[in-house]
Structures are given as structure tokens and as C-alpha cells.
Amino acid sequence: MNPKILVVDDDPTLNELVRLNLERKGFAVYCAEDGEEALRLAYQVHPDVIILDIMMPRVDGYEVCRRLRALTDVPILFLTAKSRDTDVLRGFDVGADDYMRKPFSLRELEARILALLKRRNRGESAQLSEIFDDGNLRIDLNLQAVYRRGQPIRLTPTEFRLLACLVRDQGKVLTHEEILRKVWGEGYIDAIPTLSLYIRYLREKIEDDPGRPRYIRNKWGVGYWFARPGEE
Secondary structure, three states: OOOEEEEEOOOHHHHHHHHHHHHHOOOEEEEEOOHHHHHHHHHHHOOOEEEEOOOOOOOOHHHHHHHHHOOOOOOEEEEEOOOOHHHHHHHHHOOOOEEEEOOOOHHHHHHHHHHHHHHHHHHHHOOOOOEEEOOOEEEEOOOOEEEEOOEEOOOOHHHHHHHHHHHHOOOOOEEHHHHHHHHOOHHHOOOHHHHHHHHHHHHHHHOOOOOOOOOEEEEOOOEEEEOOOOOO
């Protein structure tokens, strides 16, 4: 079955351009021109990837993404003219998997979609058995659940991918570039400030003392690692 792509933008010309290009590549494409129509179509067709603008009438892209994340882990790619770093960070914070700025290349958009599909398929087929539990912090990669002292911790999809990336290689220092490539994709290997911000978010949620982290350690100028139990 051809992958289903939902394209959401209030510019019908852009929707048509993207639709024609992706249909030639074998995708089944659905289009919406506002947030409410996007939510309705997402519930109806269950797309494999959603391409989402931010500035739209009725319900903006941030709110659409937030609502979808309460129901599904479908990959969401923001395609928008909002290009400030704060816009990008907000997009990831509400649950986006990727972010492209307008104007954009159709070839790059197709490559990003294929990367999201590959990542999702790899995640669905992986047989993960890792459970980290030191009596204080419990991380279940199968259930995508995190608990501290028995209390559930809410993580955004990006925060969980970052934590899972570190936990799977616990005890090993991962470079900034390795982490960015695994969590955000090839287009973000220079986004070290974004990585630093999300490390801070994670530490504030899972560490007893974020200023003296027990779990997420850093090697200055190199990267980060997740400490094994008892590791100094």
C-alpha cells in the first residue's frame, strides 16, 4: 500500500504543487487548508506522515500538532515561513519530528518524508527489550514510559527520542553530531544549541539535581552519555 501523506497549508497552490510532485513518486496525498480540516482528515485517513504549516486560519499548526500528539505518534513535519530559532524549538516542543523552512526544495521535502517513514518503520520493527531501572528512575523503551520514584514523567516525543538515544548506548559518550543525526536527522547536525536546550529540559524532568546530573552527563566539547548505575 502506498504511504499516505497529509499536506496542510492555507495556500491551495502550494498544496497542489506538493500533491502533484508526491503523487508522481507513488504517495497517496490528501490536502487540507486549515487546522480543523486537517484534524478531521487525520482522524479519517490515518496518514503515515503529516506536512503541516503553522500560520493557518481557525486552528494554527502548533495547536494541530499538540492535539494530534494526544492521540498518535504519526511523524509530523512542519513546513513553514516561520524561521526563527524560537519557532523551530516551539515546533519540536509541541511534538514535531522535523522542521523545514519556506521557500523549500521539493527534492529535499521528499527526502525528509522518506527519512521519517524509514525511522518510523525501523521503530515499529525493532524488538526493544531495554528497561532501565535503578530503583529511582525507570525507563521502559517498549512502552515509552518514564517514572521517577514511581511517578510518571511526561516527556514530549522529541525528549523521549533523545532520552532513548542515550539510554540505548548507556555508558558510551555520543558526540553532538551522532545524537543530532539520530534524534533530529541529517539536516540538524549543526544544531548544537537545540541539543543543549533539550538536554536541559530532560535533566529538569529526570534528575534530582539538574545542576549536578546523575544520569545525563556531558563531556565538554564532545557530547553526552547516560551513566550506568553506580557509575562515577
